[in-house]
Amino acid sequence: MPSYVARRLAYSIPVLLIASFLLFAFVRATFDPTARLRASRDPHAIQRERARLGLDKPIVVQYKDWLVKFTHGDWGQSSRTHDRVAPMVRGALWNTIQLIFWGILVSAVVAIAIGIYSAVRQYSLGDYAFTSLSFIGLAMPPFWFGLIAIQFLAAGPRNWFHLTNPPFFFVGLHSVDASGVVDYARHLVLPVLTLTVQIIASWSRYERASMLDAMSGDYVRAARAKGLSSWGVIFKHAFRNALIPLVTVMALDIGLLFGGLVITEQIFSIPGMGKLFIDSLIQGDANVLVVWTVVTAAFVIGFNLLADVAYGALDPRIRYA
């Protein structure tokens, strides 16, 4: 097992390096940190700035220099504000990690519950209802879902019932003048809903299918033939087996979750990684963008590694040797 993790890690590092190099080159080619000097009257100003930033060197050398600094904790300065990038990213990460944590938790729990229900009560009214909802959830652009959710669950009710505060907040993760669990929860509901709606729709369909598959398995019949109750069979055997393919899909969808963050944080003005990305992109802040892509990629790879380990722990047939 440890050697398996080590090998996965060994594969992840070159992936991360190549990906970060490509992204580095891509971002460098897109944004010119010296663009703001173009208006300058000094004809040599741009050249001096380029030399100062090392932009006259080949891209590979630039990347190497950047990587050495990056690994030593020097993540550079924002091209716009000259703030240091590391604290910016760290602050944004904290907000994002909260969203991801709740997002994965909520989507896994809800999707699995719906999936099991729909499989066990296949073709029941509830199954049809969840199936229809999941089709709609998959067909809805998440940002529109977020806006509609604000309209009907927050801003709308506030106006209709003339409340001082909406039932759920839709700006940031904390109120300026309040704190506590309730306030936090009221801020979290809508962003987490927006972040997870598509994923819940997709995972619950997947869980339903893999539960049905597992429930038609001979080992489920055999377990019933032993005298286990239907629910005993469902949880001890069918669910346990259906979890294996679900974990694979969950791992693949983590990247989707990060994409969803960009939208969610934008709608709900949460100063996390997604918002940082959009802001830097609009401002053409190349230094922040490079760090952002590498940190995000590292996160996705980390989650995939975690999923691999979970997969191995769930399925004894996986060999680590």
Next chain:
Amino acid sequence: MTTLPNRELLDVPTEENLPPPTPGEFADEATVIRSQWQLFWRRFLRHRMAVISSLVLVLLVFVCFSASWLAPFPKDHQNLTIGATGPSMKHWFGTDDLGRDQLTEIMFAGQISLKIGLAVAVISTLIGTVLGALAGYFSRWTDQLLMRATDLFLVVPAIAILAIAIKKFGNSASTIILILAALGWMYIARVVRSQILSVKEKEYVEAARASGASSARIIVRHLLPNTIGPILVNATLAIAAAIITESTLSFLGFGVQPPTTSWGRMLADAEGYVGTAKAHLLYFPGLALLITVLCVNFIGDGLRDAFDPQSVR
């Protein structure tokens, strides 16, 4: 085991009974001899939602692309005196701040959204099919390259790469189409590759190879026809994905720019009206998107069932 037809155990809705075939010793034979395509159509037509969706989608495409004749008002026709009003007999979907009829706007915006969806699906399917087939057939390094390239793209959220690319290459509709297609082919390539890999081992391909058929001939004559189902299904789903992605990019500010509009662009413009009296501007473009994507997904589902009645998902 017994003769339970295998799919009985799977998740296929019970279908209506067939008329009894001609009486005979082994009456089932009559049902076996039916061409693949007839079977395909029968199964597709039996998927009620897919059939309804096809009709709705055809109607939607027709209405959008006939907007010049059908729309109640000319494009961008402003009426500043009325401003933003809710739905009424004159303006079914209401008007925006500039008094523009929303129904008209949605019809014209739909042209762009649908065009982008279709074009991206066609281009990425073409690229994906060719590269996927090559990778699957020749294995070795093309295959490695494809798999590693997709690995690379899996580690960064697609929306981020797309946004940066649009920032770099521009945001005209055709540029957006090319960028979406350039990133969208990988999924289809993976599907085609795995299909080809599994069909490649079948006896009839071995036989063709043994009888001296060229690689190109084997791919075009034997392998691709057998992967047509998954390709079509995924091409359909790619339309839906492209429409949603375009709208999301528009919402984030990286989509088409005025005077060109798309449904996503309309929604981006309406974002500020959440919770105000003009919230209706938020509903109709979103509904147009939802209905389109829903229809496309149902059609994809119907195609999947028709091509592969055994599939569960």
Next chain:
Amino acid sequence: MPSDDLSVDELEGVEPEAPPDVPRDAVLSVRNLHVDFPSDDGPVHAVDNVSFDVFENEIVGIVGESGSGKSVTSMAIMGLLPKRAQISGEVYFRGRALRDLPDKQLRRIRGAKIAMVFQDALTALDPVYTVGAQIAEAITVHDRHIGKADVQDRVVELLRLVGIPNPGHRAKEYPHEFSGGMRQRAMIAMSIANEPDVLIADEPTTALDVTIQAQVLEVMERIQERTNSAIILITHDLGVVAGLADRVMVMYAGRAVETGTVDEIFYSPQHPYTLGLLASLPRLDEDSRRVRLHRIKGQPPSLVHVPSGCAFHPRCQFARLPAPCSTEVPALRAIDDLDHVAACHFSEDVVKVRPDDLKTEAS
């Protein structure tokens, strides 16, 4: 002692409502069992009016091709058919009608009184639990008060009983680490964990190599001698039945076509299908270069459109068409011994033909 078992015994005390045609000393009786499955093309008549009895200590073979309804019959006995199956008829365990029992009481019988060995142990064992854990589950499900160490001892003992070497170690392994024969032995160990009164073995050897088959059958025989369970042996292999069973029921197209003792079935078959099956078996004492085995012409029928009258008539060389063979479903009837019955209009003609007569000289 376990309370679950007591309640089953209590139920046994209540002399049940079984109709007079169910023998008192039968462990298991099936009466007029019908099972239909809805399908695209109309109902599939998987089991059509099947009745039989199983007595203590005996091994009953149920023989038929795939699709003859033998596995569905066993699932119906266990009450494990999917919900969409339309079932009528009754199953009696020691005179108690099982189909009327609520699921909770049925569960006490399943695995404890009637257990099952599945055809393919690879798919019938849950891949994510160790073999030991799955056998232990079979024990603890029916006896919640048993100690952990006792369960472990019992598991090891069971594995040893079915001839698995180094059972203490093997119990901790997963099914995929077992060979095919070993898996089937583990499956048998699991099914006999509670010393059931009836053991249903559904093609227990079909998935195995011939040499392993013999070993597994031997294990079953040994088990039967030890536990005195009645065994229902479901198979398409007449050879397996000949070696093991006391009585045989031959099934065709969901119907029982002939029932009798092994000797009766093998030496004086009364149904043309049985006769055909026997004639298609090679015999060790005949020269395979000179004798050509019999082939039953045609294909097994569709269970959706079962041929009218006798289901076998399109393939039967004794058939008189149209009447009575294609118009009248023949009832099971005896022509000499009362326990040997066949569903054929012309049993008297069939019994005169010997299987070897159908084999032809190779040219």
